[in-house]
Structures are given as structure tokens and as C-alpha cells.
Amino acid sequence: MVLSPAMWRQAAFRQGARDYLPVWLGIAAWGLMTGVAMTNSGLSLVEGVLMTLLVFAGTAQLAALPLIAAGAPVWVVLAAAFCVNLRFVVFSAHLRDYAIHLPFRERMLFGYLSGDVNYVLFVQRYPHAVSDPAGRGERVAWYMGSTVSNYVNWCVSCLTGVLAAQFFPLSWGLGFAGTLAVLGVACAMLDSRMRVLAAVLAAGVAVLTAALPLRLNLVAGILVAVALCVALEYTVLRQATEEREAREAALEHQP
DSSP, X not given: OTTOHHHHHSHHHHHHHHHHGGGHHHHHHHHHHHHHHHHHTTOOHHHHHHIIIIIOOHHHHHHHHHXXXXXXXXXXXXXXXXXXXXXXXXXXXXXXXXXXXXOHHHHHHHHHTOOHHHHHHHHHHOOSOOOSHHHHHHHHHHHHHHHHHHHHHHHHHHHHXXXXXXXXXXXXXXXXXXXXXHHHHHHHTOOSHHXXXXXXXXXXXXXXXXTSGGGHHHHHHHHHHHHHHHHHHTTHHHHHHHHHHHHHHHHHTOO
């Protein structure tokens, strides 16, 4: 059972929490900056606390906050949050085989706690799903250890920012410091040509469309990057993979 006492006692759960530690400081800086941004955007203390605990999506929060502060229509806020979180559709499709054996409510929790860093660390450690119960249990335990650590870190740092926002004047440049922290975490994830291409595309389109109102340039950048990378995934890259597998199979059958 996910988050059961037996889960907490597993070595894989503790290992997942330890493997998260190298990125702890960067995520904490991001969360602190997000908490301050929520208060400075006009959210009340209750709204800031609820957004921290329930939304749990840093990029979506940061995309939505300036739109809320600017009085943008609700559909624009929702569209921006949806677009910046489109990557989790890809993540969940990949993680399906790792969590398909779990009951529905536990799969929902598995997905809710998912984060960018946790996903990258997980697939680097466990590139393939397995069918044996012990292997499945180890993977779920490791992932939950990593994601629970991330959730606690995010909530504590974000709530600290909400509660202490009045002590962090904008002149301190906290937003820029948080941006640098996020940039460092993001660069650490660029470990494939596809991810580098997506980052360059999103950034380039966002800059070229900077004149769009309500920060819709961010939405445009995300949509273009996701659309092109998905198209490549299902055309060029899939064809290359099939050709490589065919060559490997041919070599195996050679006398």
C-alpha cells in the first residue's frame, strides 16, 4: 500500500528520499520565491496556504499568478496552467507501466505527487518497468520516497515564503534568485537531445512572441515545443528506433 507503514520502512523508500537531497536546495529556493510571489500578487494568507497544499505545481502557480494579478479571465488562467503542465501527460504515459498494478486511489496519489525532478531521477534509476512483485514494490517505494520528500520540501519552503513575504522586499531580487535556482534544476534535466530541443524551442518562441498580452507568449512557447516534440517522437524518432531494433534483431540471427 502506498504510504503505508510498511512502505516507509522499505530501504527503497529511504533511498528515494536520499537521492532527492542533491536538488533539495534548488527546489526550496523556488518554493520560497513562489510563496513570496503569491502574497505579492494579492492572494490572502488562506488562499496562499490552500494553493500551496492543493495545487502543488510550481510552474503552474507562477504562470497563473501574474494573470490573476492582472485580472485575466478565468479561462486564460486555466489555459495557462493547463499548457505549462502538459508535460505531465507525457510523464504519466511513461509511468503507467510502473503503477498500473496499484488501486485507483493509489495511482491518483502516485500521479499527484509526481514532479519533474522526481520523474527524471526515477527513469534514470529504473529505465524499465518489471512484472515481478518485488521489483514493482521497490520501484513504487523509491518513487514515493522521492516524491514525498519533494512535497514536504515544497510545502515548507512555499509556506515560509507566504508567511514571511513582508520581510522580503522586491528590491532584494528574490525573484531573480529563484529564477536562477529553477534554471539550474532545469539545466540538470537536459540530458537528451529531445529535451534540449524542447527547451530551446519553448524559449525561442516565448521571446519572439513577447508582445502578446497576458503573458500568452509562455503558452505559445510551450504549445509549439510540445507539439513539435510529440510529432518527432511519433515519426522520426520512432522510425529510427524501429530501424535500430531491426538491425539488432538481424545481427542476433546471423550465424
